Amino acid sequence: MSKLFHNSKYLLAPSLILVSLAGVIVGGPFAWTGVVLLFVGILIDTAIRKQSSSTMHGNDGETLANPAFQNMVMYMMLPVFVLLQLALAWRVYGYMTGMPVEVTSMIWGVIPFTSGITGLDLIGATLSTGIFAGIGIIYGHELSHTKGFAFLISRMTMALSGSAHFCYAHVYNHHLELASEDDPATAPRGRTIYGHYMLSHIGQSKFLFNMEKERLARMGKGFISWENRWIRGYLMSVPSVALFFAAGGWIGVAALATVWVISNFELEALNYLEHYGLIRVKDQPIDYRHNWDNNTLFTSWFFIEIGRQADHHDRGETHFWELENVGCPNTGWGYFVVFFIALVPPIWHWYMRKRLAAWDTHFATDEEKAIATRLNKEVGYEGTPFAGDVLADAGNVDLGMRTAKK
Numbered sequence: 001m002s003k004l005f006h007n008s009k010y011l012l013a014p015s016l017i018l019v020s021l022a023g024v025i026v027g028g029p030f031a032w033t034g035v036v037l038l039f040v041g042i043l044i045d046t047a048i049r050k051q052s053s054s055t056m057h058g059n060d061g062e063t064l065a066n067p068a069f070q071n072m073v074m075y076m077m078l079p080v081f082v083l084l085q086l087a088l089a090w091r092v093y094g095y096m097t098g099m100p101v102e103v104t105s106m107i108w109g110v111i112p113f114t115s116g117i118t119g120l121d122l123i124g125a126t127l128s129t130g131i132f133a134g135i136g137i138i139y140g141h142e143l144s145h146t147k148g149f150a151f152l153i154s155r156m157t158m159a160l161s162g163s164a165h166f167c168y169a170h171v172y173n174h175h176l177e178l179a180s181e182d183d184p185a186t187a188p189r190g191r192t193i194y195g196h197y198m199l200s201h202i203g204q205s206k207f208l209f210n211m212e213k214e215r216l217a218r219m220g221k222g223f224i225s226w227e228n229r230w231i232r233g234y235l236m237s238v239p240s241v242a243l244f245f246a247a248g249g250w251i252g253v254a255a256l257a258t259v260w261v262i263s264n265f266e267l268e269a270l271n272y273l274e275h276y277g278l279i280r281v282k283d284q285p286i287d288y289r290h291n292w293d294n295n296t297l298f299t300s301w302f303f304i305e306i307g308r309q310a311d312h313h314d315r316g317e318t319h320f321w322e323l324e325n326v327g328c329p330n331t332g333w334g335y336f337v338v339f340f341i342a343l344v345p346p347i348w349h350w351y352m353r354k355r356l357a358a359w360d361t362h363f364a365t366d367e368e369k370a371i372a373t374r375l376n377k378e379v380g381y382e383g384t385p386f387a388g389d390v391l392a393d394a395g396n397v398d399l400g401m402r403t404a405k406k
Contacts, residue, residue: 006064009301020132024087024125027114031121034128045298045336052300065321077139088129091117092248126255130262137267145317161263164233169204179280179290189277190379192345197268274309277356279368288328289363295325299334357384
């Protein structure tokens with residue numbers, strides 16, 4: 001029973017993705033299901049602040065994970081996200097062709113199936129698809145740390161959001177340059193989530209562009225080549241563009257663009273929340289303290305432990321079910337909550353500057369403190385008071401720890 005629970009708890013996100021997909025297919029007011037589920041998630045994440053314990057190990061230290069099952073779920077999410085796009089494209093087609101908006105049948109005698117779609121409900125279907133297509137990021141991210149077939153699945157999953165470049169940039173840039181000025185995914189102090197969105201997205205794409213340019217030059221090949229992984233990544237997104245153009249012309253492309261904007265905003269929001277304002281001197285070791293962990297129960301289960309950033313950056317190829325809560329700085333609330341705090345920059349800066357002041361005091365090296373002092377003065381964080389346990393308000397944090405490397 002314990003193994004069954006520990007393996008099934010990570011089905012939370014896949015289940016809600018399927019519910020959102022069903023809402024788009026059923027139509028009518030159910031097209032807004034994904035939007036409703038987002039706000040339900042916020043409420044649950046606010047109510048349940050309990051910290052998740054160690055993930056998948058029993059009292060005897062034996063793993064409770066079923067790797068074959070967990071990998072199968074991640075692989076199966078690719079066709080689910082394809083179905084999500086197909087469902088939205090079909091709704092766009094129905095709207096553009098003037099398909100009558102009427103209830104044609106009852107599913108299980110309870111749920112009305114609506115053929116055709118109104119403009120308002122098409123907006124709901126598009127927003128719902130964007131929100132839950134963005135959840136594909138967690139599976140694309142997890143599989144980007146693998147090789148072979150699994151890595152290809154990662155690239156294909158991210159390509160559905162126009163972001164196949166992420167898989168290389170994340171591993172070869174973000175994980176190597178974390179919390180330094182050379183990592184576009186780490187947001188510096190004072191930056192808003194809105195400013196970070198495009199700067200990080202473009203910066204990661206630019207990284208792979210330059211990496212491929214240099215790699216192909218060493219091979220004696222031109223940049224325009226089938227072996228260019230930057231080009232291939234964007235070509236992987238062409239079928240989605242073609243599908244939506246066929247379904248509704250430029251209106252269809254606009255719907256897809258909306259999905260991409262939302263899903264990529266979610267991707268960069270996670271980067272923003274995971275490392276905001278943290279500082280590392282280039283070429284110095286990456287330590288646990290260069291991450292904001294997030295171990296609340298709902299976040300851990302929904303985002304398949306992506307909040308255990310410290311252990312993840314220490315052991316990048318370790319599967320999510322093996323990651324541990326290592327007791328590093330914590331943002332205090334789950335991702336749903338801090339995401340909505342970040343959407344209001346004045347509140348976000350008020351919330352995080354106290355945590356950064358505590359981080360500067362308890363975790364930063366002398367070199368990092370010097371950089372922090374300069375940055376705090378530039379962005380108005382200078383002289384921020386904080387309670388001694390502000391970083392431990394929702395986590396098991398050792399305030400005397402600078403590094404927890406094993």
